[in-house]
Amino acid sequence: MTEYKMFQGCTIGNRIPFLEASARKVFDKLGITTSEAAFSCCPDPVGFNSVDHESWLAMGARNLTIAEDEKKDIISLCNGCFQTLKMVNTELLHNEHEKSKVNKILGQIGREFKGTINVKHFVEVLHDIGAEKIKEMMSKELNGMKVACHTGCHYNRPSEIMQTDDPFKPKKLRAIVSATGAIPVDYEEETLCCGAGVGNAEEEPAMQVLANKLKSAKAAGAEALIVNCPACFQQFDTNQKKAEKLAGEAFNMPILYVTELLALAFGEKADDIGLKFHRTRTNQLLEKYNIA
Amino acid sequence: MVSVDYELRKKVMDAHIHDALKYCYQCGRCTDVCPVSRVAPERYNPRANIMLSFLGLNIFKGQQNNFAIWGCTVCDTCDEICPQKIELTEIFAVLKNMSIAAGEGPDYYTTQASAIYDAGKAIPSQAAIERRREQLGLPKIEEPNVEEVQKILNATKLNTILKK
Ligand code: SF4
Ligand code: SF4
Numbered sequence: 001m002t003e004y005k006m007f008q009g010c011t012i013g014n015r016i017p018f019l020e021a022s023a024r025k026v027f028d029k030l031g032i033t034t035s036e037a038a039f040s041c042c043p044d045p046v047g048f049n050s051v052d053h054e055s056w057l058a059m060g061a062r063n064l065t066i067a068e069d070e071k072k073d074i075i076s077l078c079n080g081c082f083q084t085l086k087m088v089n090t091e092l093l094h095n096e097h098e099k100s101k102v103n104k105i106l107g108q109i110g111r112e113f114k115g116t117i118n119v120k121h122f123v124e125v126l127h128d129i130g131a132e133k134i135k136e137m138m139s140k141e142l143n144g145m146k147v148a149c150h151t152g153c154h155y156n157r158p159s160e161i162m163q164t165d166d167p168f169k170p171k172k173l174r175a176i177v178s179a180t181g182a183i184p185v186d187y188e189e190e191t192l193c194c195g196a197g198v199g200n201a202e203e204e205p206a207m208q209v210l211a212n213k214l215k216s217a218k219a220a221g222a223e224a225l226i227v228n229c230p231a232c233f234q235q236f237d238t239n240q241k242k243a244e245k246l247a248g249e250a251f252n253m254p255i256l257y258v259t260e261l262l263a264l265a266f267g268e269k270a271d272d273i274g275l276k277f278h279r280t281r282t283n284q285l286l287e288k289y290n291i292a
Numbered sequence: 293m294v295s296v297d298y299e300l301r302k303k304v305m306d307a308h309i310h311d312a313l314k315y316c317y318q319c320g321r322c323t324d325v326c327p328v329s330r331v332a333p334e335r336y337n338p339r340a341n342i343m344l345s346f347l348g349l350n351i352f353k354g355q356q357n358n359f360a361i362w363g364c365t366v367c368d369t370c371d372e373i374c375p376q377k378i379e380l381t382e383i384f385a386v387l388k389n390m391s392i393a394a395g396e397g398p399d400y401y402t403t404q405a406s407a408i409y410d411a412g413k414a415i416p417s418q419a420a421i422e423r424r425r426e427q428l429g430l431p432k433i434e435e436p437n438v439e440e441v442q443k444i445l446n447a448t449k450l451n452t453i454l455k456k
Contacts, residue, residue, distance in 0.1 A: 010415040013433045017421060021428040040412040040436035044404065046366045047414065050388040050397070051405045055448040059408075062444060105447045109440045157368035158379065167372045193327050197365030200400040201357060208331040209365065274428055 004075035004120070005067045006034035007085065010041050011230040012077050018274025019230055022259040023077055023122065025273065029137045029266050030129050034075060039063050042081035045154060046197045049084070057098065058105045060088030061113040065106065073118045075125055079229035083154035083162065085119040090161050121155055123228050123258065124164055127172040131179035139267035143181040145289055147261075148222035149173045150213070150236075152229040153193050167191075176258060177226055180265040184226075189216035194235040204246070210239060211247040224254045224285055226261055233257060237279050254282040264291050301348035303386050313346050313383065315376045322370035322380055328363045336363035338370050338380055345383050352387060357398040361387045393453055406454050409445055412436035 012019050027034060040063060041048070049056040064085060067074050076082035092099045093115040103112050126134075151170045159167035168191050174184040195209030214236070217225055227233050237255040244250055255278065263273050269292055275282050286292070304313065322338040323329045329336050336359060344351060352361050361384065370380045391397045404414050417433060425432070445451060 008433075010413045014413065014415040014417050014421055017425045017428055017430055020425075020430055024430065036431055036434050038434035038436050040441050041408045041414045043408055044414055047401055047404045048408060049385055050366075051392050051401050052389055052448060052450050052453060053385050055445055055450045058444045058448055059441065062440065105444055108447055109443050153367040153369070158371045191369070193365050193367035193369070195327070195365055197367065198328050198363055199365075201359060201362035201398045205328060205332050205363065206365070209327050212327070212331070274424075
């Protein structure tokens with residue numbers, strides 16, 4: 001049995017850990033085993049790489065060496081961590097010059113990047129396990145629930161490096177969601193960003209991007225938005241009210257992490273996975289589909 | 293008058309995209325698909341940023357939180373669509389790194405980097421969340437080795453950028 005090093009990242013680990021609770025319950029049921037390690041921040045591909053590329057590479061490489069020490073692949077619960085670790089791994093594997101620069105820095109703490117492990121996004125891992133196995137574990141069909149899938153940008157772009165899914169028509173999240181009986185709707189803005197990045201500089205344009213996204217999902221009849229990144233989750237869940245204000249329109253769109261959707265389908269109680277910590281209420285949706 | 297910023301030119305050309313930049317034919321596909329250009333067309337334009345970077349025309353300097361570069365939401369859509377396979381966001385990272393080094397980026401970025409320098413994490417652990425983790429039956433987060441982190445970031449001279 002492959003054991004992965006768990007990389008929950010700063011946002012899930014130290015801010016919204018209920019997402020990790022659903023992920024762990026789902027992993028247990030599907031036989032995905034993980035162990036902890038003393039990773040630092042990935043670091044953030046939007047924030048920290050914009051501050052200093054060299055520092056970003058070196059810090060990312062250090063995290064990779066921790067997993068290399070144990071000869072285990074990393075499973076990431078977050079698009080941002082996934083993109084950083086995968087990009088650093090790829091860049092250093094293919095660029096001897098950068099690699100020797102980074103290894104000179106890592107040498108000061110007695111570490112060396114070797115490039116011997118892989119980095120996986122949890123959606124890839126769930127997809128590899130497959131719909132059949134997911135169906136086997138289900139005790140609750142979510143038949144007919146119309147949902148909008150949002151993979152987020154850093155899950156599949158730039159595709160040449162990420163190699164997870166189609167860059168403009170991602171299929172894996174849809175396949176996982178469909179296994180539960182929910183129906184992914186087609187909506188025009190499926191690959192549009194949640195807008196979190198621009199929000200670091202200015203709020204209003206970020207809320208406009210967010211409103212464009214939610215409007216499109218709503219117009220397509222989605223009853224919930226399914227995500228696989230904590231930064232997107234926070235943007236949709238925490239900032240939805242602000243986007244509503246700007247758009248002059250109520251979205252009332254429940255946001256579910258794909259592992260929350262799966263956990264509910266596997267019969268987990270909403271309380272045990274901390275659904276009450278969501279800002280945008282999920283009650284009506286749960287009642288409609290008879291989920292406790 | 294705008295003059296050529298040779299440091300910018302050199303850094304842009306050194307970034308591992310090498311000379312790919314010179315194949316930009318200004319088709320504007322990047323701007324067509326950019327979600328920020330769509331909501332703020334007068335204020336953010338990746339096509340123009342590529343042209344200016346290539347020419348070494350640094351019009352970005354001298355402004356705190358300059359939206360013309362910091363408006364990018366880093367969705368990587370432009371990288372994906374560019375017919376010339378230019379990795380635009382890598383060039384934009386060069387522009388942003390220079391802006392931070394000049395002390396001009398939005399506070400968010402240096403505040404986050406500072407937290408990473410001090411605690412090894414963008415979001416350091418907090419007692420309330422640790423309790424919540426326990427209630428949810430989650431294992432404790434293993435704390436990173438901050439000494440190692442700081443040694444690395446001193447070697448890359450991030451400490452001077454962050455005035456540590
Ligand atoms: S899409 Fe590529 S080639 Fe076209 S303007 Fe943008 S950077 Fe230049
Ligand atoms: S990465 Fe930045 S410039 Fe490129 S499309 Fe996204 S927001 Fe626009």
